Amino acid sequence: MEGMTYVGAVIGIALAAFGGSLSIGWLVGKTMEAMSRQPEVAGELRTTMLISIAFIEALALYTLVVALLLVMTK
Amino acid sequence: MIEVFVCCESLPVPTGVSLKPDKKQDNSWYMLRRYANLGIEMVVSVLIGAWGGNSLDKWLGTRPWLLLLGFIFGAAAGFLNMARLIAATEKNRNKEKNKA
């Protein structure tokens, strides 16, 4: 049963990377669309996009921390 | 090669260094770099809060309360840093808009 901790950690990281990359890709794509439609608000859209990317990144990093805790303190 | 470590007279500033900064370029690229660090910053502040609360708990024997408090403080610190950054960006943009 000891190996199951590693399995759990790997599944967690894999899901976080999957969800994070999917959402960042979608987010940037939608922002690009909006920017090309309305170039005059491109600056504001970019700021919002960067903040949202930071949030998504933070969530993925939380998963990384939990996985590292799982592996290191079993 | 030995006298390398002997020279300790005041180290001079090289001749080419005292140049004026370019006024043309805006600092939005530096803001971008700051944003690149934002996600990791939020996680690190929560970790610092949790670690600090846990150590205080071990020292004072008040398990889990200070850990929870540290968690909340850490999350608040991360969000405060983010809010400051957004406010600074907005201010910069307004300044540029007024200038233009």
Place this chain on the structure above:
Amino acid sequence: MAEESKGIDPLHHFELHSLFDLHIAGIDFSINQAVLWTWIAGAVVFSLFAWTAATRKRYPKGKQNLVESVLDFLMKEIVLKVIGEEGRFIFPFIATLFLFILTSSLLGLIPGSFTPVANINVTAGLAIMVFVTVQAVGVKRHGLVGYLKGFVPPGVPSWILPLMLPIEFIGQLAKPLSLAIRLFANMLAGHIVILVFLSLIILLKSIPVTPLPIVGVVIMSAFEIFVALIQSFIFSILTATYFAAAIHMEH
């Protein structure tokens, strides 16, 4: 654990072994590889710059050109652009950080050496140094009361102020520590990839496949030079932004 099952543990290289045991008042001051290579990196930077300064000429050539262009770049691109004219006095600190991180990560690419910045304790030490210096600069510039006042937005009720203190402390500490974690993770990951490529040669034990890992190692080593430059630049430029925030404080 992995050593028994597979024969090779890529993390083994990054474990610290004491070279010279030293215990003072119950604290472990042992000299390990990280300490040794930190000293070597410091000695390399110091001797290059001190030598150049000792043999400087009015019309630079050779190593003086290199040193002057690096310092010029750091002054113009980082200090003057991010902090401005008021930040001139902090230039030696930021230049030293940049050169130390760059030198120690480039020295780590020499086979048989050790990268001190691939150890979280070294980078966390750098981060704590940055934290203390930023706070000291802020307090010196605005005075203790003025500096603390700068953190409080106007119109905040007074009962919330004691709550703000730990939150601000965590927030200020998190900024340099996130840089430390970023630097450490980048360096460690790059070196682990190189080590994994190298251990593939031993694991596969087949001569026809051997060129592939070697090509991988060469490409990764070239990439590591790039990563070392980028990471030391990011560390110093973000340190400069933290200094800028402490110097140009809103009131």
